[in-house]
Amino acid sequence: MTPSIPDFPHALVTRDARGVYTLQIHDAKSLNILASAVTLGLTDAVRWIAAQEDARAVVIRGAGERAFVGGADIHEMAGLDPQGARAFISRLRDLCDAVWRIPVPTIARLQGFCLGAGMELAAACDIRLGSPDAVFGMPEVRVGIPSVIHAVLLPGLIGQGPTNWLLLTGETVDAAQARDWGFLEFVAKEGELDSLVERTASSIAASGPLAVRSQKALLRHWTESTIQDGLDRSVDAFGEAFMTDEPRRYMAPFLTRKQRGVGA
Structure with a gap:
């Protein structure tokens, strides 16, 4: 018998008849900002999904259409001391690690802003699908901190040169550039991102x-x-x-x- 889905703070989890799970960031400001409370709630949800034997694929998305994740919570980070900083970033590392370790394919639905910790979270997924208005960047140096944790995956995904440019300039790129670099597998036509995500999930669910x-x-x-x-x-x-x-x-x-x- 398929277990009922628990309630998770800051995470809405749904499941369809095929075993395709959707994890939507919830109640995390308008840009789906990863404060510590949000990160902890999402990590619990990810680990629960990973343990479900009926899971065939997982779609990870932000709430609304303005952002996948607009980054980590700068208001929280501004008050950190070194010990607190290590704890803060370790929580984000645990979230990305949990996504990385999900035993079924993960699809990042990337709409709007995908910045900093959001780009790292997306990098931990298997397949990244973007809307034409998506914006990607690693702006940490602009606020006085290095890009860390799952930014380590970027050289393998997009190459050392593009990684250098993103992390050292703090600039952003559009969806077309992210696709050319190899961060995105596909960019959907306007208004067709959900259809693209569904076609991808359907192909996975149809396989053994x-x-x-x-x-x-x-x-x-x-x-x-x-x-x-x-x-x-x-x-x-x-x-x-x-x-x-x-x-x-x-x-x-x-x-x-x-x-x-x-x-x-």
Whole structure:
């Protein structure tokens, strides 16, 4: 039996019949600002979703259309001492780590501003889809602090040069530039971001659930392993896939089409 969804502060969680979960930031000011209370509520929600066996994919989005996340709470940060600063950024690290470790594909729905901690949160997702009006930036140096935690993922996503430009200038770029750099997989046409997100989630939900989880685990492993180690783990994962009947069930429609003379 599918468990009921708990109430989480600052997070609205929904689930559809396919097992596609949506996590929406809630009650975090108009730009979905990540204050500590918001960060803690979101982290609890992410960890709960990650533990759900029926989960097939997770969409992460901001409330409204003005922003995905406009950044961390500058009002809170302005009053920090060194110890408090370490605790503050560790909470944000825990949130991004929790998203990174979700065992099913994560889709970042990026509308409006995606700045600082918002860009880091999006970087921790598997697939990033943006609206044409989206704005991306890492403005931390403009307020006297370095960009840290999951900014470490940016060189692997967009290259060292673009990362240098973003983090050292504090400037922003539009969705087209973010796509050209490789941060966004696609930019939706005006008014079609939700359709793009749905098409992506539908493709994931139509695939073998165990295979998708295995594939995501491999993708994560490949980022941290040598090529040889990654190849060895891939062979193991392929063999493990046949420990259940999922390959047979999901291959059957293709075999039927072949027998009828229809291409795969």
